[in-house]
Amino acid sequence: MFAIFLTPAYLPFAIAFVVMIGIGLIEAIGLGLGHLDLDGDVGADGHGGVLDWLGLGGELPILIWLTSLLGCFTLAGVAIQQLAESLRGAPLGGPAASGVALVVGLLLNTLAANGLARIMPGFETSVISSDDLLRQRATVLEGVARRGAPARAKIVDRHGQAHVILIEPHDDADAIPAGATVLIVRRDGARFFALASEDTFLQPL
Structure with a gap:
């Protein structure tokens, strides 16, 4: 057979x-x-x-x-x-x-x-939506993030998994250097926009 x-x-x-x-x-x-x-x-x-x-x-x-x-x-x-x-x-x-x-x-x-x-409604998985990264802290890995010139940043989601994303400053005139901690406030497709931590008292949710 x-x-x-x-x-x-x-x-x-x-x-x-x-x-x-x-x-x-x-x-x-x-x-x-x-x-x-x-x-x-x-x-x-x-x-x-x-x-x-x-x-x-x-x-x-x-x-x-x-x-x-x-x-x-x-x-x-x-x-x-x-x-x-x-x-x-x-x-x-x-x-x-x-x-x-x-x-x-x-x-x-x-x-x-x-x-x-x-x-499988109760399936436990580390799958997350990109929007789940909003209102979370990230660290700029290299380069200087400017409007129109994104930099790579590392963010850890609620499952403890690390993601590397592209970020730009939320405000046009800002520049965020490598090593800075930022708060992700919005996204447009695969690009995220952030505020430098010292510029806001918002806390990640």
């Missing part, structure tokens, strides 16, 4: 299955590689559009989504090849079967990913 997975017609699905198992092990070990902030500016109206449709618009870790997709692709591929064998006496070619299985797998994974997102 398992020998058929080594034939060219089934090989793409065998590879997908092995990769799925590998990713599952990475997640099980807890390396945290599945955490990805997809909050971003994916839609001007506040919706993720295609990402939402694919099941990636929420906080489902990317590796869990990918594991689900590989599983759906594998199941769809095997089913397609078995159906082809029963109807025409031989499986489809690997590329043709893979193309059909990818389409079917994406459709199945949309349902699976959205289902997983609904049944």
